[in-house]
Amino acid sequence: MKLSLILAFRNLLGAGLRTWLNVGVLSFAFVVIIFYRGMIDGWNQQARRDSIAWEYGHGHLLHADYDPTDPFSVQDGHGILPRNQQQHLSPILLRQATVYPQGRMVPVVLKGIDVNQNTLAFPTRMLSGSTADIPAMVGTRMAKSLQLKQGEELLLRWRDKNGTFDAANITIAGIFDTDVSAVDNGQIWISIEKLWTMTNLQGHATFFVADGGYQPQEIDGWKFKSQKELLQSLDSIIQSKNIGGSIMYLLLLAIALLAIFDTQVLSIFRRQREIGTYISLGMTRWQVVGLFTTEGTMYSLLATIVGCIYGIPLLFFMANTGIAMPEATQDMGVSVAGTIYPVYGAGLIISTIVLVVISATIVSFLPARKIANMDPVNALKGKLQ
Amino acid sequence: MDQNIISIQNVTKRYPMGDREFTALKNINLEFKKGEFGGFVGPSGSGKTTLLNIIGSLDSPTEGKAIVMGKRISELSHKESALLRNLHIGFVFQVYNLLPIYTVYENVEFALLLQDNTKQERKKAVMEALEWVGLQDMADKKPSKLSGGEGQRVAIARAMVKRPQIVLADEPSANLDAKNAHGILQTMKQLNKELNTTFLFATHDEKVMEYLDRIIHLEDGQVAEDEIVTAKRTLTNSK
Numbered sequence: 001m002k003l004s005l006i007l008a009f010r011n012l013l014g015a016g017l018r019t020w021l022n023v024g025v026l027s028f029a030f031v032v033i034i035f036y037r038g039m040i041d042g043w044n045q046q047a048r049r050d051s052i053a054w055e056y057g058h059g060h061l062l063h064a065d066y067d068p069t070d071p072f073s074v075q076d077g078h079g080i081l082p083r084n085q086q087q088h089l090s091p092i093l094l095r096q097a098t099v100y101p102q103g104r105m106v107p108v109v110l111k112g113i114d115v116n117q118n119t120l121a122f123p124t125r126m127l128s129g130s131t132a133d134i135p136a137m138v139g140t141r142m143a144k145s146l147q148l149k150q151g152e153e154l155l156l157r158w159r160d161k162n163g164t165f166d167a168a169n170i171t172i173a174g175i176f177d178t179d180v181s182a183v184d185n186g187q188i189w190i191s192i193e194k195l196w197t198m199t200n201l202q203g204h205a206t207f208f209v210a211d212g213g214y215q216p217q218e219i220d221g222w223k224f225k226s227q228k229e230l231l232q233s234l235d236s237i238i239q240s241k242n243i244g245g246s247i248m249y250l251l252l253l254a255i256a257l258l259a260i261f262d263t264q265v266l267s268i269f270r271r272q273r274e275i276g277t278y279i280s281l282g283m284t285r286w287q288v289v290g291l292f293t294t295e296g297t298m299y300s301l302l303a304t305i306v307g308c309i310y311g312i313p314l315l316f317f318m319a320n321t322g323i324a325m326p327e328a329t330q331d332m333g334v335s336v337a338g339t340i341y342p343v344y345g346a347g348l349i350i351s352t353i354v355l356v357v358i359s360a361t362i363v364s365f366l367p368a369r370k371i372a373n374m375d376p377v378n379a380l381k382g383k384l385q
Numbered sequence: 386m387d388q389n390i391i392s393i394q395n396v397t398k399r400y401p402m403g404d405r406e407f408t409a410l411k412n413i414n415l416e417f418k419k420g421e422f423g424g425f426v427g428p429s430g431s432g433k434t435t436l437l438n439i440i441g442s443l444d445s446p447t448e449g450k451a452i453v454m455g456k457r458i459s460e461l462s463h464k465e466s467a468l469l470r471n472l473h474i475g476f477v478f479q480v481y482n483l484l485p486i487y488t489v490y491e492n493v494e495f496a497l498l499l500q501d502n503t504k505q506e507r508k509k510a511v512m513e514a515l516e517w518v519g520l521q522d523m524a525d526k527k528p529s530k531l532s533g534g535e536g537q538r539v540a541i542a543r544a545m546v547k548r549p550q551i552v553l554a555d556e557p558s559a560n561l562d563a564k565n566a567h568g569i570l571q572t573m574k575q576l577n578k579e580l581n582t583t584f585l586f587a588t589h590d591e592k593v594m595e596y597l598d599r600i601i602h603l604e605d606g607q608v609a610e611d612e613i614v615t616a617k618r619t620l621t622n623s624k
Contacts, residue, residue: 003498013486014485014486014487273482274482280476281471281476282467282468282496283499285467287467377443377444380478
């Protein structure tokens with residue numbers, strides 16, 4: 001093995017430009033794979049972190065009639081949970097409403113939130129600190145789409161529990177900035193106490209957000225969805241992104257591996273005399289197979305070194321400055337930060353190196369194993385086809 | 386010089402050639418003693434190289450026995466025949482077969498890398514081998530910078546560095562001019578005398594034949610004549 005390594009290293013260095021072209025392509029594949037996977041991991045971590053902070057908390061206790069995927073269930077999907085069962089839970093009440101910005105009519109979801117809650121990252125002090133009659137807060141996306149500014153008044157129309165329409169002016173007490181569009185687009189947040197008064201639904205909630213101390217229990221008329229269950233849709237979106245990305249980087253890797261395969265096939269044909277000489281000097285055929293396979297594997301090891309030389313500063317720079325995401329991605333329905341910071345874990349780097357080294361070894365071995373069946377006499381004459 | 390190190394007994398070699406078979410060697414019987422300086426002589430296709438390849442365990446006979454250093458070639462595994470070549474047999478080829486990306490030193494050192502020698506031992510042996518062929522100053526040169534004669538000298542050094550019992554040289558002078566051919570043959574003859582290494586040539590070059598002590602004439606894969614020429618040469622010189 002040591003001999004193979006020494007000889008393979010000498011052979012690769014001796015091959016000059018051919019080696020460095022292969023190493024260059026493979027190192028590029030390395031860096032792109034690590035960057036892309038780091039980007040997905042960074043996005044994944046950010047999306048999970050933000051979704052937990054702004055939307056999911058440590059789980060949702062949903063009213064049995066409320067289905068988050070069915071907007072019609074908002075009307076009746078609410079109820080009262082006894083006070084003694086509300087420990088470590090923060091209530092949210094959803095109502096359908098309409099606002100009239102600049103003479104337009106826009107349907108919205110009116111969301112009531114406890115102004116004293118600490119479970120979610122909402123800056124509810126915007127509501128508690130306001131002297132307006134009905135203070136409200138909206139996210140930046142909502143503010144942009146309705147062209148709302150802080151302090152602006154807006155006509156809101158809603159229905160109370162009996163279905164009677166009512167209307168009043170609300171005041172935009174604050175505009176919050178979140179990466180989670182699911183708590184921003186089409187939503188207006190007000191104090192839940194105010195909403196209870198407005199709708200005569202005193203003490204009602206559509207769902208509760210659990211904090212870290214909540215112990216799930218069976219409650220009649222309510223269903224608990226753990227943080228893990230709530231994150232499932234996000235996980236599947238990230239998973240599909242990962243698969244899409246994998247296809248892209250596997251294609252890139254395939255191109256790099258094809259270059260190695262091609263070099264190996266050509267090498268074995270072009271270096272027949274050399275192979276014959278190795279055998280005549282006392283190497284076994286499998287030692288020669290090992291030498292050629294090691295040469296191929298060493299492309300990946302050299303590519304790792306070369307990739308480190310330009311990849312580490314580049315990836316480090318990317319991890320610090322982040323990648324600015326286009327504005328359109330904010331409306332993807334999944335949390336996307338304005339800037340994504342790639343995360344390069346040891347597992348990611350090691351698994352990528354192992355993937356590339358094993359792949360390079362396999363594509364090097366496949367053509368090299370032909371040497372085992374070579375006739376050394378014909379190889380010495382360069383007569384093999 | 387009385388120890389038999391190569392024994393060829395009723396060796397026949399046939400190659401498939403399309404639908405038919407080509408017989409390269411027919412019922413060859415030969416014995417070689419340690420320290421011989423002999424050669425197979427004959428026209429192209431007479432079986433010289435085939436016989437050399439069988440002795441070098443690069444090929445095996447279709448029929449008969451080829452026993453080299455007490456080992457029957459056809460019964461050796463790939464690993465055993467590789468070991469035989471590595472420890473006991475050196476090759477010199479017509480086109481030198483030097484490894485182009487290695488330096489002269491590395492080319493000569495190669496055979497020793499397959500053995501368990503220390504770096505110091507290898508260095509000593511390589512420099513000694515290069516001294517035998519007069520190329521100690523060219524150790525750092527690449528084969529592409531050498532003349533034909535120098536290239537063949539490197540090949541001889543590579544064959545001799547492990548001090549093998551047998552050196553097989555296939556048309557070693559075919560690509561060399563007369564001066565270089567005599568130069569490398571004198572070197573080999575000297576090594577044969579100093580180290581008692583058995584040299585076997587495959588050649589049709591008159592210049593090589595001048596140096597051989599034993600000439601085996603091959604025709605159509607058969608031994609036409611096996612002559613000891615040392616005695617004749619001594620007789621001619623004394624007249």
